[in-house]
Amino acid sequence: MNIGIIVAAGKGERTKLSYPKQFYQILGKSLLRIALEKYEYSELINKIVVVANEEFMEETKKECYNLNKVYGIIKGGESRQESVYNALKNIYNNFGFDVLFVSIHDAARPFVSIDKINEGIEIAKKYGSAILALPEKNSVSHVVGDVIDKILDRNEIFLHQTPQTFDFHKLYKAYTNFENELKSFTDDASIFHKAGNFVRIISGEEYNVKITTEFDLKFAKWLIKEGKINA
Numbered sequence: 001m002n003i004g005i006i007v008a009a010g011k012g013e014r015t016k017l018s019y020p021k022q023f024y025q026i027l028g029k030s031l032l033r034i035a036l037e038k039y040e041y042s043e044l045i046n047k048i049v050v051v052a053n054e055e056f057m058e059e060t061k062k063e064c065y066n067l068n069k070v071y072g073i074i075k076g077g078e079s080r081q082e083s084v085y086n087a088l089k090n091i092y093n094n095f096g097f098d099v100l101f102v103s104i105h106d107a108a109r110p111f112v113s114i115d116k117i118n119e120g121i122e123i124a125k126k127y128g129s130a131i132l133a134l135p136e137k138n139s140v141s142h143v144v145g146d147v148i149d150k151i152l153d154r155n156e157i158f159l160h161q162t163p164q165t166f167d168f169h170k171l172y173k174a175y176t177n178f179e180n181e182l183k184s185f186t187d188d189a190s191i192f193h194k195a196g197n198f199v200r201i202i203s204g205e206e207y208n209v210k211i212t213t214e215f216d217l218k219f220a221k222w223l224i225k226e227g228k229i230n231a
Helices: 030-039 055-065 080-100 112-126 169-177 179-184 190-195 212-223
Strands: 002-008 047-052 070-074 101-106 131-133 140-144 146-154 158-167 201-204
Touching: 002 030, 030 047, 030 055, 030 101, 030 112, 047 080, 055 070, 055 169, 070 080, 080 101, 080 169, 080 179, 080 190, 101 112, 101 169, 112 131, 112 158, 131 190, 146 179, 158 169, 158 190, 158 201, 169 179, 179 201
Parallel strands: 002 047, 002 101, 047 070, 131 201
Antiparallel strands: 101 158, 131 158, 140 146
16 A cells, blocks of 8 residues: 655745635636645555644645545644654554555645656655656866855755655654654654665656746746646
8 A cells, every 4th residue: 555645734934825825726727636646646656644733624625525535634743854753643542563665745846746756656666765856967076164164966865845755664763763853853854864764766857847926826826827837
């Protein structure tokens, strides 16, 4: 069994909306709904669990209407990684060793393609993990106190995206090992790697943008209206 985890517990304050950004609508669909439908229509995803902002549980339930794969909506934690850990514990308690792989995706990245969700599953079957990433195009430096300490080789720098797909039991063990320091990690790959596991990179997508700021909302709307992506 393969399970998708949709992380939608954030407040999205940097978008300057009066409500969490996952409920922002573009042409009649929320960002959360767009992301959910990608997982609903993936033939390699069997079930979906949504991690929601506790104050917006009812709103989240409405966005999951008529999606057959969604089996649960659970409360998020204080950080993204704590929210993911809540989902992993829920999956383990409900399905145990029946789960093979989990595909973790941010609702704030609604434009991922179904092909990439599926590719993540297929590559993880071979290597135990698969995360989307894009090569850095800009010059990159390590900075200390507003002063460049050293110039990094951008050919060795990749920008992580989601989905991030893993052998469920290896990831669950990694999270359990570091459960007291989850806030110090920035994504699932970093926890999986810290636990000594191999992390496989697969090519990300330019339009798989993370909606974080007010500008990102406008850009997302433009992408759909101009037909750059389907939602």
